[in-house]
Amino acid sequence: LNQEQLLRQAIALGGFELHYQPLVRTDNSALAGFEALVRWRHPQRGLVSPEEFVPFAESRGLITAIDRWVLRQACSQARAWHALGLPRVPVAVNMSALEFRHHNLAAEVATVLAETGLPPQLLHLELTESTLMQSDVQVQHTLRALQQLGVELAIDDFGTGYSSLAYLKRHPIHQLKIDRSFVNDIAESDDDAAIVKAIVQMAHSLRLHTVAEGVETAAQFDRLRELGCELVQGFHIAPPMAAEEARQWQTKYC
Numbered sequence: 001l002n003q004e005q006l007l008r009q010a011i012a013l014g015g016f017e018l019h020y021q022p023l024v025r026t027d028n029s030a031l032a033g034f035e036a037l038v039r040w041r042h043p044q045r046g047l048v049s050p051e052e053f054v055p056f057a058e059s060r061g062l063i064t065a066i067d068r069w070v071l072r073q074a075c076s077q078a079r080a081w082h083a084l085g086l087p088r089v090p091v092a093v094n095m096s097a098l099e100f101r102h103h104n105l106a107a108e109v110a111t112v113l114a115e116t117g118l119p120p121q122l123l124h125l126e127l128t129e130s131t132l133m134q135s136d137v138q139v140q141h142t143l144r145a146l147q148q149l150g151v152e153l154a155i156d157d158f159g160t161g162y163s164s165l166a167y168l169k170r171h172p173i174h175q176l177k178i179d180r181s182f183v184n185d186i187a188e189s190d191d192d193a194a195i196v197k198a199i200v201q202m203a204h205s206l207r208l209h210t211v212a213e214g215v216e217t218a219a220q221f222d223r224l225r226e227l228g229c230e231l232v233q234g235f236h237i238a239p240p241m242a243a244e245e246a247r248q249w250q251t252k253y254c
C-alpha cells in the first residue's frame, strides 16, 4: 500500500491515537487544561508526528476525517476524566485552516459536544494565523458560530505567521499561544523577552489570554510569569503523554 492508502486505512480502522500535554498557570502552577495532539500508528514506522502527515492529509482531502476523529476522541476523553473526579479543565484541539472554509464546522462541533456531554466552555479550538487570513465570509461566519456555541478560540504558533493585528479585532479570539521560537531564549535574550512582553501587553489590552509554548526550563517559566504571561506549556511541565499516562500524571500533580 502507498502512503495515501495507508492513511485511508488508518482513518477507516482507527489507526490514530491522541497524546495530551498539560497547560499550567504561571501564578500558582495549577493545572489549566490539556492540548490533544494526534499521532498516526504507522504499521512500519511506529508513531508518526502530525508534522509529517497533516500536510499530506490536507493535500489528499483527508484532514477533515482525521480532525473529526480527534475532536470526538478529545471531548470524550476530557469528559471521562471529569467523571473520574479529575479537575474540570478544558481540552484544546488543533484544527486545520481548511476546515473553516469548506465545512459546517460549528454544527459538527455542536453535535460532538452534545453526544459526548462536554460543556462547550471546556472545548478550545486552536487555529493558525493562516485561518484568519482567509478573507472568506465563510470563515468569519464559522468563527462567530463557534463563539456563540461557547467554544473558545486560540491562535496557535502566534507570531510566526503574517496576520495583521487587525484580525484579532475582527474575529472572536480568546487566547494567543506564543510560538516556542520566542520562548527558547527568553531567559538570556533581552530582544526575545521584549517581543514576548509586547505580545502579552497587546493581548491583555485586547482582553486576550496568553500561553507560552515550548517552556523547557524553570528560568523560562519564571521570566514568563514576570512578563505577565498567564499560562505555559512545555517539557518543563510535562511532554505530550498517552491518555493513561496523562490520567496518572493528573492524579499525582493535582
Ligand code: G
Residues within 6 Å of the ligand: 036, 037, 038, 049, 050, 051, 054, 063, 066, 067, 070, 094, 095, 096, 156, 240
Ligand atoms: O505533537 P507535535 O509536535 O508532533 O505536533 C506538531 C503539530 O501538528 C502541532 O503543532 C499541531 O499544530 C499539529 N497537530 C497536532 N495534532 C493535530 C490535529 O489533531 N489536527 C491538526 N490539523 N493538526 C494537528
Ligand code: G
Residues within 6 Å of the ligand: 021, 037, 094, 156, 157, 180, 213, 214, 215, 216, 233, 234, 235, 236, 239, 240
Ligand atoms: O504546533 P503545536 O504547538 O500545536 O504543537 C505542539 C508540539 O510541540 C507538540 O507536538 C509537542 O511535541 C511539541 N512540544 C511540546 N512541548 C515542547 C517543548 O517544551 N519543547 C519543544 N521543543 N517542543 C515541544
Ligand code: MN
Residues within 6 Å of the ligand: 035, 094, 126, 156
Ligand atoms: Mn497547538
Ligand code: NA
Residues within 6 Å of the ligand: 156, 157, 177, 179, 213
Ligand atoms: Na504551536
